[in-house]
Amino acid sequence: MSSNLRSMTSDPDARGPRREDEVDRIVAAWRRERPDLDVEPLTVLSRVSRLARHLDLARRGSFARHDLEPWEFDVLSALRRAGEPYRLSPGALLTQTLVTSGTMTNRIDRLAERGLVQRLPSPGDRRGVLVQLTEQGRARVDAAMSELLDVERGLLARLDTRDRERLAELLHDVVAPFDSP
């Protein structure tokens, strides 16, 4: 809390004077309106929500330069990560992208129409389907990934390596319970 008492003039501190962000204003408003509540969790989790929202917008702009929607990138990148021959079942794609099965069917339909993936019958299970990246899809997602990383590096530029590691580790500790049940 001591940082709130810093001088308003220029400050030789590491990251410069602390600027108020929208969550600071939100938290201050709640403390005024509901002094009976402990709103400390908002200082972390509201920032997570808002940052995710801004990140979505930045991703949208970055992908647009490669004629891709964010949801398209999500599917293509899961296939790309899987490695040759870039094939996954719709079910595997579901769990990686956190959407429902109806949504995934719809996504695969449209990606196939655009020629970025193709459906193959699953060998040995006639219920199943395999989704495979086309060569065009692979090229597209590789280019978009490279640019996405440039943009993300820009967003993190104010933190040094040590701070980024610390941030990743703290976030890890919060998400871990969700990912390993």
Next chain:
Amino acid sequence: MSSNLRSMTSDPDARGPRREDEVDRIVAAWRRERPDLDVEPLTVLSRVSRLARHLDLARRGSFARHDLEPWEFDVLSALRRAGEPYRLSPGALLTQTLVTSGTMTNRIDRLAERGLVQRLPSPGDRRGVLVQLTEQGRARVDAAMSELLDVERGLLARLDTRDRERLAELLHDVVAPFDSP
């Protein structure tokens, strides 16, 4: 990185042995497939996106007990924070909730139908409208906020006070450029 070398057996360390999360797997896959790229930004920002997604689901469950959708809570809580008489213009609500004007009109319509807010003509500007929380809306959002904070506290329980402060501060440094232009 030293934590990766920890023993697999029980560990007296602060947060226990590091468990692999989904982002660890994603990052490892990219390093295998694209060793030419520096994917370090993903260790932070992919966790932010995934955590936001899980947080949405947790909020949804928590609000359902008060018969509120997340988008309803977002609007009502902005009005609640504004303090008596709990009135804001649609424009002010836009900037706080990061949605478009068409979306906001639609939200206000439905909240008004449910009797949680009402539209008032803006005094001194006949283009304008003011949205005001009804008594029923105020009671609803107060109850939901209290429960939301309980849920969020649970999500952060694995971190001690010092770590939560550090996490909030690091997130602040990343979002700040978006919020103060």
Next chain:
DNA sequence: GTGCGATATCTCGATGTCGAGTAATCTCCG
């Protein structure tokens, strides 16, 4: 083999959001 619960994918109607365009009103300069 036959039957049955589990699994994989798809179908489809309801819903919320986006985003470009519209209409009314305000502001301010000349």
Next chain:
DNA sequence: CGGAGATTACTCGACATCGAGATATCGCAC
């Protein structure tokens, strides 16, 4: 005062998602 441009909120069609249900197939017990 008058008119151009800015501002405010709303309209409306396109689109992506959800989620419950339908369909086909699999695997296993008997």
